[in-house]
Amino acid sequence: MAPQVDGSSDIPIVDIRQKEFNDSILDEIYGGLQLGTGKERTLPTMALYDERGLKLFEDITYLEEYYLTNAEIEVLSTYAAEIADQIPSESRMVELGSGNLRKIKILLDALESAGKDVEYYALDLSLAELERTFAVLPKETYKHVKCHGLLGTYNDGLSWLKQGVNQSKPLCIMTMGSSLGNFRRDEAAEFLRNFANVISATDMLLVGLDACQDDLQVFHAYNDKEGKTHDFILNGLTSINSITGKRMFDPGDWAVVGKYNCTKQCHQAFYRAKRNIFVEGVEFKAGDQIRVEESYKYSRSQRDELWKCAGLEPKAIFANKGDNYRRYKGYILVR
Incomplete structure (x- = not known):
């Protein structure tokens, strides 16, 4: 069982690291030069x-020029109830690269209002960031939503999800914002495919893509x-x-x-x-x-190719107003 980190947060944080982050990044630094x-x-x-x-x-996310965050907040504010309706009670929700709770809290609030008993796990490679994030969210904030932190990388999160205890509940794996855009297109497909391989046909992925073509x-x-x-x-x-x-x-x-x-x-x-x-x-x-x-950034055809290469099919699309394929969109994808 992974050790729980003794930190300053009221929210339990579990250390799922298989090796130190610094060790895994050194080869990339020296090799890339x-x-x-x-x-x-x-x-x-x-x-x-x-x-x-x-x-x-x-x-940066508060800057006027950085349109992505405002577009994501718009999508979540508009469709949080509909997205929450797609997530079954007793689900285990894992957000990959969580950052602060400014955006995801909109969805967590909707799940709480719907009376959905779910577990939310925020994955981040920084203990300080997890503690800072959860410091504004005391344990008593929610009755139905139970919050946890996961300390580790994407690969650590993937290994953790493969554990039997995580296969016993409905899973919703989330990669929000523009994180997926930091991968090359072939790498993004492989990344999604790896996580798709640990979920069942009734589980889901909630994926954020930036479609801006301007x-x-x-x-x-x-x-x-x-x-x-x-x-x-x-x-x-x-x-x-x-x-x-x-x-x-x-x-x-x-x-x-x-x-x-x-x-x-x-x-x-x-x-x-x-x-x-x-x-x-x-x-x-x-x-x-x-x-x-x-x-x-993903055009319609590039987005469709991504799903095809990752072995995924879009089941529900949630987009910001004036859907002209110029800004962020959120998707629920099911195997």
Whole structure:
């Protein structure tokens, strides 16, 4: 049985980590710096989400330019009761990469109002973030909804879901917001397929996708006028220094560059060297770049291809008003 973490939160938090997060990300850091034939240098996106990075990202979600959060809140506020109606009592709900409860609380409130006895599990790789999140949600907040935290990565969550105790109740696995967009399209399909393989025909996946096809709107969402998103990206270098235990990067040597890639239909974030430097013996000339993030957007055809490759079928679609395939949508998918 996984150990419960002794923390400051009233909500129980279970440590399901199979190995330390830092151990699993080091290979990506060192391997990504090597430039193979036809490859670009990369750093892992997950390195952006250290404790400070999570707080910076939360600030970003309140920006006017960052349309995704407002669109998701609109969808949940409009359809929470209908989504709750699809979730059976006694369900175990697991949110992958939970962040704060600002959005999901709308759905939890709807489940509580419907008298649905469910268990909500928030999966996050930061104990500090889980404790901070649940600090605003005392145990007595809900009578029917029971809240728990899971400390671990996506892979840890997948292994935990395979345990027999989690197969005995109806499952609703949720990946909300734009998290899925951080994967390449083939990786996103594999990610969903892996979780689809642990649910039964009566279980469900609630998946959020960003369908924005407006290049300028996407660009400004990741390159806001206050520079908060660039601060968030730049903090990733400090996070990597912490993970590696050495001053691998001097943030002052790097600028953040955001680009919209029309061919891939995704926004990309890079670190660009301001001068000629060496990092762990790897030479970077002024202007050389390292990609740290991609945010893919899904057209109707790309969305349909995703479901096909993941072996999923959409059973209910919940979209924001004026559904013109330009903004976030939520889907319930059933095997």
